[in-house]
Amino acid sequence: MANIVLGVATSHSPQLSTPTDQWHLHVDRDQMKKDLHFRGNVYSYQELHDLRKAEGLEKEVSEEKWQERYDQWEVRMAEVQKKLLEASPDILVVIGDDQRELFLDDGMPTFSVFWGEQVQVIPHEGLHPSLEAARWSNFGEQVETYQTEPALGKHIVEQMMRDGFDVAQLTRQAEGRGIGHSFIFTKHRLMKEDLNIPMVPIMINTYFPPNQPTTSRCYSFGKALGKAIRSWDSDKRVAIVASGGLSHFVVDESLDRLALEGLQKQDEALLASIPENQMTSGTSEIKNWVAAAGALEDKQMTLLDYIPAYRTEAGTGCGMAFAWWE
Template structure:
């Protein structure tokens, strides 16, 4: 049978690929949008936030993020996986309002990065864009046998998974998935991918934290039952809290993952899982799948970028089978 050898949770924020001198400009650019979103305000004081934006502190945090990415990458490589199952969210890249499944698995033979170009992104993301998209169409090999197996087993277990084998015309594989290859595993031969898309962002059919736990548990059973000798790594892409950083929520999540406390994961507050913070749902599902595999926080870096408390709670977490 297949072997789930471990995996990781990793942020994919553009700040990871923007020099720290550009963090403040990126934060300033989003102030109008933040006002429109009506998100709960930061709990940090104005004075505290000014301190968080000290250029030396931002530079130190940028460097800490690079070290954490490298450690996460190396620990994943040490697992010697044959295939990557990545749980990420689709941000109107493959799915639009014509269909927005709560959970979907692709089991065709390949998916393409069909780059939208920088025109769709703020200019402050210029250095980050190449870690989301190629310059020309770029094909990612997928594992249709494992993908189909996961669909069949999840449905058998009562998880109503959507599925597809053909890429919608003029739509692209999302950055939650391309980032894993273009940034985390930059320059390395690509392992086959099984992409699992959770609708974390868009009401009204986002899976609840409790449902994410159930999905993760059934996903683990499905991987364990796959009649293959392949080594499988499972990755949660995205998060943690953003655009408004909530350090308490982030640290509580990481502590629950270390304890394998699925009850705490299931009870995370839905009201805290909006906008980018909604990607924590991907981590909940992966954490629930990792029973019996020791996990640890590689690092947590609250990367502030504005006096409104915006930025990204950068999370890096790994699981590894004993002896892997």
């Protein structure tokens, strides 16, 4: 039977791959927004700025603080990559979300598994200037092809169906649609030149109503996914990667720390207690971590770091986190 040798999880925000001398471009974009989600409500930038004025977040947005955060997570990314290299997996099962990359309104599945022979990166066009600096890690600089593992992907689909998860399955991409940022980031930030491991892309619709799965459902999905991988008749070594999160585009440290507590304690009830109306926008990617935790119940999670990376006094930015299960 296949052996799950390791699990890792990292944030994948473009901010992670943007030099700090260009963070002002993220600030410019934030200040134009009128749909910033925070604790169950939606605000314009100015409304959010007024709401959070008393928190004193101005101390978090100096150039010195930004560089300190950037240097901190570069170390953590290197540690996660090293951990993957040491585990020597034959296959990566990557849990991510699709943000109108492979799937559009002609079909937006709650859970899906890609089990074709390979997937392509098709570079995004018309990016905001704040995102261009991170194109290499999130959005594609050129057409690329990633090797996948169809035998395991097909087995996962079949086993998940037996266990009550009616997953969508696909073996090819629609014309002009590339694999999403969750998987591009995994390839370029976790593998780099040292690793070239076939992937099985697992996609969860955390973002788009009305068919997002609940946090509890994601944990159950993860448990079934772990069971499916372990039941595969193969001696291959498998690592699970959770890509995305934590809170963004507004940092919510209390929510992030609650989620991390639930993940570390393997406390499904605590995770399920997080209100669903707070698991919206980019923050919803926490559910990718929750699914990984379900698949890795036999292992202990180590939290390497949690870095609240504020970009503005309104609290915009991303709660960056880095962890593994072994």
